[in-house]
Amino acid sequence: MDRPVPRLYISDLDGTLLADNAKLSQTSRRGLIRILEAGVPFTVASARSIVSIQHTLGDLPLRLPVIEINGAFITDYSTGRHLIVNDLPRDLVEMVYGYIDRFNLVPILSAFDGRRDRVYHSRLANPGMEWYYNERKGMNDNRLTPVESFPLIFDSHIVAFTVIDTRHKLIPLAERIQGGLADRLESHFFENPYSPGWWWLTIHDKSACKSRAVKIVAESGGFDLKQVVVFGDNLNDIKMFQTGCHPVAVANATDDLKRHAAEIIGDNNSDSVVRYILRANGLES
CATH class of the missing domain: 3.40.50.1000 (HAD superfamily/HAD-like)
Structure with missing residues (x-):
């Protein structure tokens, strides 16, 4: 057989x-x-x-x-x-952050600093971001790292931007990312099934798929x-x-x-x- x-x-x-x-x-x-x-x-x-x-x-x-x-x-x-880190090049990090800031949104950045993983965050601007933070705090996630200014950590290996807000507020940014930068970026736009009403836009390098x-x-x-x-x-x-x-x-x-x-x-x-x-x-x- x-x-x-x-x-x-x-x-x-x-x-x-x-x-x-x-x-x-x-x-x-x-x-x-x-x-x-x-x-x-x-x-x-x-x-x-x-x-x-x-x-x-x-x-x-x-x-x-x-x-x-x-x-x-x-x-x-x-x-x-x-084993493999697919991070965003510095010019894309600066460009994406500029768009996010221009639309008056607040990102969360996932990164590898050369020694360990980090999740860089500043203020928690809405309940959707609070859910994200509390969920990770609840699993004792030691990646959580507060920052006063995001550009200060742009030399880290930034692998993802996560932007959390209402669908209405995220649509213009999603359209900008998925339009003009689609040849260089992977992005995903979806409602968080565990926190209904709050949408996520995640942004990665094209190699990160x-x-x-x-x-x-x-x-x-x-x-x-x-x-x-x-x-x-x-x-x-x-x-x-x-x-x-x-x-x-x-x-x-x-x-x-x-x-x-x-x-x-x-x-x-x-x-x-x-x-x-x-x-x-x-x-x-």
Whole structure:
């Protein structure tokens, strides 16, 4: 009997592997441990940071690098050491900050200062920003670093701007970024599902994208892209679905993403990603 072709599985977190409460269910946790102990290659690709990924997934024995902040970092899960840093060049940092300031908005900057990760923040201008801060404070995130003036830290490796406000206030900035700088920047504009009414605009270098990171992780593991199965639910997964991998959308995914999927499985509250991998590898109990 022919052995199945080895596959690499890469899953988004929020809305895909995680349930609506932003947690990994005990059923999925037990299933992932079985998957990993059986030697099935698995990792995650998320908009979250390594601090948040570790806080959420805990002691799962992930041996492959994880993709964090939408591809801004490719990172060793157990140590938190960055293997790849896709930061913004200084001219783009200054340009993006100038636009944000011109629209009277307040950013949060994610960075690597050469020694450790930082989340630089100044005043918390609205409840959406307060939610962001309190969520990270609650997980003892030591990246939080107050600054009096953002230009003072522009020599750090800035990997992302996060701008949080109402949709109405963010639209002009989003249009400016997604229009004139689309050839140099990746950006994502979405409502925070855990803090309804507050929208986020995240801005990264063009090299910081899940699609590019998936290719790097696959190549480093010796996998052809046709051997890679990716799971997702939202717009920031579209390019990942277009890499030549086998794209699988959860039932709660956006219609736009489903149009790019080869398969649609159950929703994120039904442990669908883990059940799919268990079944595909003959590991169902």
